[in-house]
Amino acid sequence: MTISSRQNVWFKRIREAIHDHDDEIVIEGPKAVADAVAAGWVPIKTFGRGVDFTAGLFDALAETKSPQNVIGLFHRPQSSLDQIFARDSSVVVALDGVQDPGNVGTIVRLAAAFDANGIVLLPGCADPYSPKAIRSSAGAILSVPVVSASVEDLLMRGWPIVAADARGEAGDPPARRAVLAFGSEGSGLSPALADGARTIAIRMSPRIESLNVATSAAILLARSYELRA
Amino acid sequence: MTISSRQNVWFKRIREAIHDHDDEIVIEGPKAVADAVAAGWVPIKTFGRGVDFTAGLFDALAETKSPQNVIGLFHRPQSSLDQIFARDSSVVVALDGVQDPGNVGTIVRLAAAFDANGIVLLPGCADPYSPKAIRSSAGAILSVPVVSASVEDLLMRGWPIVAADARGEAGDPPARRAVLAFGSEGSGLSPALADGARTIAIRMSPRIESLNVATSAAILLARSYELRA
Structure with a gap:
């Protein structure tokens, strides 16, 4: 009926x-x-x-x-930090204050494309299960574990944290057993996370100050996958 | 007043x-x-x-x-194909049927970030000077030459054309004197362009069929810039 x-x-x-x-x-x-x-x-x-x-x-x-x-x-899928940190042959993505649901969803899709373990959402991020984020993930939201956590919870896992930061030194991202962290385009990483992280920059022209967070994630996750292969 | x-x-x-x-x-x-x-x-x-x-x-x-x-x-800026092909120390971006103005604008920003010569818009692309495309370019639209052209005009330039295609063989993009071409996410490259192009794929997990066109452009343009540096 x-x-x-x-x-x-x-x-x-x-x-x-x-x-x-x-x-x-x-x-x-x-x-x-x-x-x-x-x-x-x-x-x-x-x-x-x-x-x-x-x-x-x-x-x-x-x-x-x-x-x-x-x-x-x-x-709604339920995932845990234990699940995300269970496998040390790949990387974990952490997002810090990424407010735009389209960016969060796009990064969920990238995590699937480049086989990251999952995504840790630190405070200030958009809900990955909102309709806009789900659409941007192109369905990948159901195959990528996503968990909200505090910076302290993340640091306690003891994995090296590598943060994308245009002011860092240019270099390759880690391939495995590391957290790749991305801050918001406007305000960058929160101090607590920046303190515990090494930063790397994407090599680019001085004509542009910064990249969109989903663009940065695409470039570093693709490279990390390549280095792992 | x-x-x-x-x-x-x-x-x-x-x-x-x-x-x-x-x-x-x-x-x-x-x-x-x-x-x-x-x-x-x-x-x-x-x-x-x-x-x-x-x-x-x-x-x-x-x-x-x-x-x-x-x-x-x-x-409105006026650019020419001659201007875009004047410098053979970098690459030219060609977009084929990329209809979404947000994607076109994002790729304009990427061309600035990774120092491409400029962008050739083949038939079926969104106007890069629409308000949405301009916003997505984050102001880069004024520093990146963009020209509309036919596939024939592009082929006549005689530069090697390398097209992103998930069914191609994985490999590095060209660093200089080449055209990096991207089709629409849905329908891919037009036959005339595909005939004249070598294809390369981005290495990724078999879990995902394809990437968004702006994501593919980010990964390949960043890599091309790195190889050129």
Whole structure:
């Protein structure tokens, strides 16, 4: 039966997942939902536009102007620091005050592309399970462990921390058993993290002061993967 | 005198530059305008919110929800293929059907960061002088030559063309006297260009099928710069 009422329990539940993404999250689009299923995630339920919901009600749910015909409702993944630090043959990504959900989602996708263990979100980062971050991750959010933690929790793991910083010395990123940290484009690393980190810079023209955080992450994670291969 | 009327000639001229960007373009924000001036560009005129325009009228001009207090009106830069191919100690970037203005602007910024000669826009690309592309370039649009051209015009230059393609063989990008070409994320390179190009892939995990075009450009341009240094 096609749902047509805003009072329907599924409609309310999906809207809550889109809005709060506390326990459940929504993946939009047939490709992203298929990728999630291929990665082993079992949707609570999938919904088609004009099939499970009337087109009008489906469009009222979608966050974007171009709704994608299919959405999937999933449990929000739960990961732990232990899981992220279990494997010392690759690197861990730490984000510090990265507020833009598009950047957080893009870096989740990069972590999958370049086989990082996972992402530690330090204070001040956008929620990686917001619709915009999920879209930017192109479905990778379900295959990359992401955990929020304090700087102290991160430092206690004892792994070397290497932070991208345009004022550091140019050099190659670590290939394994290290944390690659990125601060916000505007304000850089928080002092507590900067104190515990070695910095490296990306070689670039003096014409430009800094790179976008997702651009920096792309370059250093790709290079780290290459050095590991 | 503070302009308060929508009938004012400056108001109409700026609105046209934002909308059509044929002969004149608008740079938004004090930082981007200052960078443009530092790069040697002389604004036709700059305008302050609440100074040259009433706050209400200024906000009506701005494209974004958070207007930036200062905008500058500039002549649209005119570049030529001869200019872009004049220097054989670096590479030229070619974009093929890159429709998203945010991606085009980001790649303009990358061309500045990694000292490419300039950008050739093949058919199907977004206008690099639209407000969104200009914002994504973070002001770099005024320092990077950008020219629209046909695939034939590009091939006639006789430089080797190396195209990013996930199905190609992994390898380093060229450092100099070559064209680095990027297709759209969805449909890849147009056949005419693919015929004339060698392809290289970015080494990455089989977990991910492809990267965003701006991400691919960041990784290959950074590597090309490093090999040239």
